[in-house]
Amino acid sequence: MSRLIVVSNRVNPPADTGVGTTGGLAMALSAALREDKGLWFGWSGNTVEEYTGHISMQVVGGVTVALLDLEAQDENEYYNGYANRTLWPLFHYRTDLVNYERSFDEGYERVNIRFAETLLPLIGPDDIIWVQDYHLIPLGRELRRRGVKNRIGFFLHIPWPARRVLSTLPRHNELVESLFSYDLIGFQTGEDTEAFLDYAQHDANAEVCEDGVVKAFGNRSRVKAFPIGIDAADFATTLKSDKAEDYRKLMVKSQDGRKMILGVDRLDYSKGLEERFSAYETLLDKYPDLHGELFLLQIATRSRDSVDAYQDLRARLDTISGQINGAYATVDWVPLRYVNRPYRRDELAGIYRAAHIGLVTPLRDGMNLVAKEFVAAQDAANPGVLILSEFAGAAETMKEALIVNPLSREDVAEAIRQGLNMPLKQRKARWEALMENVETNDVSRWRDSFVEMLKTPIAELAEAG
Numbered sequence: 001m002s003r004l005i006v007v008s009n010r011v012n013p014p015a016d017t018g019v020g021t022t023g024g025l026a027m028a029l030s031a032a033l034r035e036d037k038g039l040w041f042g043w044s045g046n047t048v049e050e051y052t053g054h055i056s057m058q059v060v061g062g063v064t065v066a067l068l069d070l071e072a073q074d075e076n077e078y079y080n081g082y083a084n085r086t087l088w089p090l091f092h093y094r095t096d097l098v099n100y101e102r103s104f105d106e107g108y109e110r111v112n113i114r115f116a117e118t119l120l121p122l123i124g125p126d127d128i129i130w131v132q133d134y135h136l137i138p139l140g141r142e143l144r145r146r147g148v149k150n151r152i153g154f155f156l157h158i159p160w161p162a163r164r165v166l167s168t169l170p171r172h173n174e175l176v177e178s179l180f181s182y183d184l185i186g187f188q189t190g191e192d193t194e195a196f197l198d199y200a201q202h203d204a205n206a207e208v209c210e211d212g213v214v215k216a217f218g219n220r221s222r223v224k225a226f227p228i229g230i231d232a233a234d235f236a237t238t239l240k241s242d243k244a245e246d247y248r249k250l251m252v253k254s255q256d257g258r259k260m261i262l263g264v265d266r267l268d269y270s271k272g273l274e275e276r277f278s279a280y281e282t283l284l285d286k287y288p289d290l291h292g293e294l295f296l297l298q299i300a301t302r303s304r305d306s307v308d309a310y311q312d313l314r315a316r317l318d319t320i321s322g323q324i325n326g327a328y329a330t331v332d333w334v335p336l337r338y339v340n341r342p343y344r345r346d347e348l349a350g351i352y353r354a355a356h357i358g359l360v361t362p363l364r365d366g367m368n369l370v371a372k373e374f375v376a377a378q379d380a381a382n383p384g385v386l387i388l389s390e391f392a393g394a395a396e397t398m399k400e401a402l403i404v405n406p407l408s409r410e411d412v413a414e415a416i417r418q419g420l421n422m423p424l425k426q427r428k429a430r431w432e433a434l435m436e437n438v439e440t441n442d443v444s445r446w447r448d449s450f451v452e453m454l455k456t457p458i459a460e461l462a463e464a465g
């Protein structure tokens, strides 16, 4: 029987104990794996003295997971190194933050080989394999080298960079060549797909055929955008929970009649938090009549603390937030509430619902699920306004948001003012269109369309066409 095997760096199905902090992606993949009696394979997050290849099998939330431990050197070179110091900044256009060392490259390759060798005995003849994200780009190639003939797909959750940006990476051609071991390569947006095809045609002599079939490096792969969404039905249930309602009430009480602008992000330089704070400062500077009438709640949970760029960012944000409050706060008003602790999904749902403006201004983002969660949480009778960066993948489809350039503090400040003054009729019209999109293009659709296409051989596609 054919099973779905999902492979990702970390494995995090929701526990049996109900609502946790797990995101929509984990929920959707878990649902697929439960239905198909599939398997989720990845790193346990633990390190051991010496790598043994031992797999620990567990059932979590009805999903079978297979976990492998890595060595500390693997964590440093593969995870903190090549994945988070090289590929993450590069793919988010931060070439200034890219740190490339040959040892990172070697660690990345070594761990991908470890994943392939450990996964190999678990693969049945009819299984289909779905590899997730930038940590595991060469995994398909390593499986093929070991004789795996199964259908293997890959989905990139982060942006695919423009050709000239990618070409700053040593051995970029080899990285792209390894992608052509997959039957299906999925991106978040049409723009990412085009950027990939641009590279493939110009730097890899690829031939782009009908139906997104691309021939390069002696292989044929199908390349397509699959925009990810949230689990809208599950989010609606979460929103109705007592906890969500408690948090909504808590926020309304603490607003004390003031308008709340909300940002929710991992503390990451791609999310544009410094620029967002500057834009807010511009708003306060330009419009003194708003003082005491609004506040910005920025929830930014600490992330990748062992990488220097994240420590530096945290220090700068501490300084800027202190400066804004120092300059504008009064004895009875704090303009910026800056919070670093994480919140549960049900708590977050209540906080979103109480917000008047959702401020989502990444400098680059594969999709951005926070924008979709904010929309899903709004009250249909009195919805808040979404302000969205043109550089988030979500902007490709969420056109009814107020779209801004996050690098322009004036643009963002004016969008906030426009959002604060937007008449109810316009807010409703924009929100209804956005909500329809969030509900239709949800995570189940993302998963089903990817898996369906992965199951269909390229020859059949050509015949159907």
Ligand code: ADQ
Binding pocket: 023, 024, 025, 157, 158, 228, 264, 265, 266, 299, 300, 301, 341, 342, 343, 344, 348, 365, 366, 367, 368, 369, 370, 371, 373
């Ligand atoms: P992320 O960069 O993590 O994901 P995003 O999609 O916005 O970005 O958020 C992921 C989830 O984390 C959301 O469900 C959100 O609720 C939760 N979250 C964020 N900040 C939180 C906080 N402070 N407290 C609690 N929960 C928080 C990567 C890519 C994205 C892409 C996703 C999915 O970078 O572009 O949308 O994968 O493909």
